[in-house]
Amino acid sequence: MEGPCWMRSPPTLVTVYSFSEPSLFSMKISKRFFAFGILTCIAVYVAYVKWHLGSKPFVGATEGVAESRGDKLSHQAVSTDLSVFYGIMFDAGSTGTRIHIFKFAQQPRETPRLTHETFKALKPGLSAYADDVEKSGQGIKELLEVAKKEVPMELWKFTPLVLKATAGLRLLPGEKAQKLLEKVKEIFQASPFFVRDNCVSIMNGTDEGEQLYRGSFCTPGNSSRRSVGMLDLGGGSTQITFLPRAKATLQTSPSGHTTSFQMFNHTYKLYSYSYLGLGLMSARLAILGGVEGKPLGEGEELISPCLPPGFKSEWQHAEIVYKIKGQKAGEPLYESCSNKVAKMLYKKVHRAGEVKDLDFYIFSYYYDCAAEAGLIDKEKGGSLTVGDFEIAAKYVCKTMEISPGNNPFLCMDLTYITFLLQELGFPKSQGFKLARKIDNVETSWALGATFHYIDSLNRLQY
Ligand SMILES: O=c1[nH]cnc2c1ncn2[C@@H]1O[C@H](COP(=O)(O)OP(=O)(O)O)[C@@H](O)[C@H]1O
Numbered sequence: 001m002e003g004p005c006w007m008r009s010p011p012t013l014v015t016v017y018s019f020s021e022p023s024l025f026s027m028k029i030s031k032r033f034f035a036f037g038i039l040t041c042i043a044v045y046v047a048y049v050k051w052h053l054g055s056k057p058f059v060g061a062t063e064g065v066a067e068s069r070g071d072k073l074s075h076q077a078v079s080t081d082l083s084v085f086y087g088i089m090f091d092a093g094s095t096g097t098r099i100h101i102f103k104f105a106q107q108p109r110e111t112p113r114l115t116h117e118t119f120k121a122l123k124p125g126l127s128a129y130a131d132d133v134e135k136s137g138q139g140i141k142e143l144l145e146v147a148k149k150e151v152p153m154e155l156w157k158f159t160p161l162v163l164k165a166t167a168g169l170r171l172l173p174g175e176k177a178q179k180l181l182e183k184v185k186e187i188f189q190a191s192p193f194f195v196r197d198n199c200v201s202i203m204n205g206t207d208e209g210e211q212l213y214r215g216s217f218c219t220p221g222n223s224s225r226r227s228v229g230m231l232d233l234g235g236g237s238t239q240i241t242f243l244p245r246a247k248a249t250l251q252t253s254p255s256g257h258t259t260s261f262q263m264f265n266h267t268y269k270l271y272s273y274s275y276l277g278l279g280l281m282s283a284r285l286a287i288l289g290g291v292e293g294k295p296l297g298e299g300e301e302l303i304s305p306c307l308p309p310g311f312k313s314e315w316q317h318a319e320i321v322y323k324i325k326g327q328k329a330g331e332p333l334y335e336s337c338s339n340k341v342a343k344m345l346y347k348k349v350h351r352a353g354e355v356k357d358l359d360f361y362i363f364s365y366y367y368d369c370a371a372e373a374g375l376i377d378k379e380k381g382g383s384l385t386v387g388d389f390e391i392a393a394k395y396v397c398k399t400m401e402i403s404p405g406n407n408p409f410l411c412m413d414l415t416y417i418t419f420l421l422q423e424l425g426f427p428k429s430q431g432f433k434l435a436r437k438i439d440n441v442e443t444s445w446a447l448g449a450t451f452h453y454i455d456s457l458n459r460l461q462y
């Protein structure tokens, strides 16, 4: 990537006081002020030169080691002045907790570049421990061990450690979510990494989309292909984020659907919205007719036209086990399922007219379901249209009329995706790119959020 991944804010301006009618008193004062002013100017100048020439990422990382061994990317610019620093981001998602350890390299007078990512994921998500907070710490500690192995010991205390939670914790009662976050904070504070008071939080949905977008600028080698839009289908929520070309899109968007952020000294005005409860696992529950956080009564079961006829099983979601059942054979599965899905989605999603003219990347469960249905390669990803999802949904539902197969939810999931994409405003002919990794970096909001966090530390410093 040629351009900077984030821009440093200029040094703060210093207000200069002047005295128009000098008296003896004011002369004394002004002498003191003059001396003070000179000292202030020198301090500001030194800070500015340090900022401008050193261009170091943040106070802790100025101690970063000079890199001489290097990895693939840092070899391109081997220099004794190359400083290396790290950032650790925990993604506490609704279905799992993941650690992203980002390694950055920075040449003097240049902005930092991402050179490597280490990624590890654990299941279930943090929200699964809502009633057993003590147990939630085990996974976090395990993932921290990965960070200790990855980050050189001398950089631990300069490496920021952050956890951001998404839909799983958003859907929990506030008090339960808070207890889980406090437990994580306790573990973080006992760790050897750089931890601030705001190190754990629940991220709002618009931010989630924004950080995903921000991160797309920062993957290595991404100068030529700035993606225009992104769709993320998580377990609890789904996000749509794009950079509108038409002014009308921003003007006619419902409130809360737009945001703006600064990057490359430029303000980006984004359309970004997150639908809580429309992530794939939450959608399954809604399609089945269940209610989030509410167990079924004695002898109750959820009967769905999207499950294979005659199928009977149990399904666990957010620590609740539901008895589930398919309907009796009758109407073709795809038709009955699509009626149910259409009702579930009715008036829940805002249709932004412009999306049909833009290019979109789609991630997470869009990717997983497409791979499971054999529509794309599991490793390499690929390109698909809304129509491809529909054809696959029809095919999978048809085969389920005969046998449930390996994944009895696949008919429901593919039908849901087909309808969700159309509700969001995409025509059947719309093509999407599906990628799990771009240049060996996980496509997730974690990278953008790490840049943003380190940038905010920089701003605090100056
Ligand atoms: O870092 C990542 N890279 C690629 N896919 C990810 C990453 N993190 C989560 N996912 C995908 O996100 C989906 C699960 O969503 P998640 O648990 O994050 O729910 P949420 O975003 O609604 O809280 C799965 O399809 C999983 O493969």
Ligand SMILES: [Ca+2]
Residues within 6 Å of the ligand: 093, 094, 166, 234, 235
């Ligand atoms: Ca997620």
